[in-house]
Amino acid sequence: MAAGDTRDSLRRLLELNDDSLQQILSDMTVAELSDGWYELNADEALKIFLALDQDKRGELISELPTADQQELVTALSEEATRDLLEVMDPDDLVDLIQTVSPEVRSEVLGHLSGEARREAEFLLRFDDDDAAGLMTTRYAAIREDLTNAQALAFLRRAPEELETIYYVYVVDKLQRLSGVVSLRQILFAPDNRRIVDIMERNVVSVRDDTDQEETAKVLEDHDLIALPVVDRWNRLLGIVTFDDMIDVIREEQSEDVYRMSAIGGEAEDYLESSVPRLIWRRLPWLVILLLTGTITTNVLAGYETLITRFAFLALFIPVITQTGGNSGTQSSTLMIRGLATGHLHFRLIGRAFLKELGTGLAIGIATGIIIFLRSILLPPGVGTLEAVTVAVSLSTVVLFATLLGCLVPFFIDKFGGDPAVAAGPLMSTLIDVTGLTVYFEVARVLLI
């Protein structure tokens, strides 16, 4: 599985003659190919792509980043494009259509044969970020009145293209979802039992306009391989499968990280985002943080005469604010994750507070001792009283920030907010303002 090896060998393959190339490629998995793909330039990529068989082409292109997909689709001959599109799963095909440029899009749609185009156009009607945007229409559905043996015979004749036959959905005459039966249940049940008597009536499904993260959560909570998508009349539209949900979970993870880094909007391919779009996602939060951050200017203005008299105090401002911020982030991150995973909830706030009190005291004292030693021993070098001022302030700020980082997420969560998005800016301003006040008040007491 070492990615380095794959890369080397993909490049090296190009030195082989066509027969050996095809032979080796047929033994490689799509995962191995896509892992090494990025090292190839456009010509090399095209050559290897053309040496793959049709099925592998379809699977591989679904796995590649948008830029590589576009490059390939544009470089392929008309006939090769048509053959490629025919073998792709409809949901992957629609993803491809949605990400390529408008010119490539109309070219792609023009190449589709009748049935594939109908499938694609049906799926294109739905929003990209909803359950329906992730679904495939290639599911197995049967009527309630079949016997078990008939159902099994139906499945054994079912087209190979179905995404899964491990769940079979049961629909009434109006295509409304009335139950689900697993292939396992069909195998275990006697031949003459009717499906309506075997099927699970309490079928978990989502509406077509369910948000994709909510859809992932439903699939995950119920440990399902596939989840049916229905319209508002409960008519079965398609299914979403667990492998697409893993991508959604990863996307959701990116968006959490973005929010923590003051970036708005959804996870998207960086190179696809225009500069105005990047500015739009980043500037608003940055300005909010800047404006709340300038409260520190007012705090410091109150101590301007103290700074003029003891200029060394200014030298430690960044250390005080950054270390306070870091220790606050540590405790708030642990609370946010605990609240998100369900390990923590509001009635445990007391236990969490006591733990953070112990941890904050220890970390505060340790960082205080370290900054004291660093201040008197290393350049620029300050006197003992000055070092004590900095050390006492830092210890206090670290303890305070740790406790604030513990409490703020609990209260934001309690009142229905998202702790991840709200804890950051609010906390860093609170920590800076309080931290600087503590610092200069300690200085006033000790130095004057």
Next chain:
Amino acid sequence: MAAGDTRDSLRRLLELNDDSLQQILSDMTVAELSDGWYELNADEALKIFLALDQDKRGELISELPTADQQELVTALSEEATRDLLEVMDPDDLVDLIQTVSPEVRSEVLGHLSGEARREAEFLLRFDDDDAAGLMTTRYAAIREDLTNAQALAFLRRAPEELETIYYVYVVDKLQRLSGVVSLRQILFAPDNRRIVDIMERNVVSVRDDTDQEETAKVLEDHDLIALPVVDRWNRLLGIVTFDDMIDVIREEQSEDVYRMSAIGGEAEDYLESSVPRLIWRRLPWLVILLLTGTITTNVLAGYETLITRFAFLALFIPVITQTGGNSGTQSSTLMIRGLATGHLHFRLIGRAFLKELGTGLAIGIATGIIIFLRSILLPPGVGTLEAVTVAVSLSTVVLFATLLGCLVPFFIDKFGGDPAVAAGPLMSTLIDVTGLTVYFEVARVLLI
């Protein structure tokens, strides 16, 4: 799916008589129960747990946080514990055994019947964080020389406890894994074909000591429902299934976020971590950040006379460093995610740099104008020349930080490091040091 409703109703259920309670609980899914569980106190939780049927008890306890598991296991009678353990899947059972306290653990093991104890003791031999730590021994395996019809008959008689029968593993006489055949292939193939002729020989598997994140990646790359785990002689030990992998992916996500927040170690239940353990995970990084951060003290020491003369300069130090840090974090986060998801790689560094140059210029100019207006219009209020000094410095720092945030992750990734862990501390020190230097140099030019 609204969690609030479930919570309310779980509490309200306790007012019902036993028959109605059991009736309603039998209609609820395990996901609904576990979502609302945390609102219950120990007595309420026990009462509802005892009103569930055996199977649901087993499924529910696997989903609950460790603290709740312990509480329940300790409160149950001996007989109820034994019955509960009998119905749990071996992998969930072993997870439970590994997380409870040593006293509860020996109690649990003592309650197991012969076969279940053998399974549990076999699984307990492996490391919690490896592929083997996640596997179950309840898979379907057959010999190569069976015919298709025999295989199907075998599966129809297979015990219901098997985690999946959708993949059937083929082993030789020494229990070595020689292939895999999907239930689907068995259904599609003619009755008299031999399994050895249908099976896929190129079976994807992992070694028992494969790290759990690597295991999740293999399963995900190949879109598998289950993945076989083998020992070093390729003997089949068990399988890991996709639902356990989703938990691993979520854990991995927590660990990424921890690393970005300067917290070391693995994702674990916060309340289970002792105070010394919390200190150990947080203090080292905090001290490293503190010590590298004190470089700013030396930088500022070089401008001590300037600060004494123009004390207002000190007032904007936090704004300059925090805004620089925030804009650097924005661009580095986008690069880190792009590199992690494969959308970006080193050969695209030029395109990324140009995008960030445009974005950084725009954001820099915008934040500069905002700080200029804020400085002259709102208290504490500074003169025009002072405001220009701050604005020009801020614009420059934001541009510089944005470009640094773009380049550093590419180079760390290029030389084999983890951009997520290395970009943070290194960058924030670089940004602070350069930002403060720019600020005071601009001040020197404009003010003196």
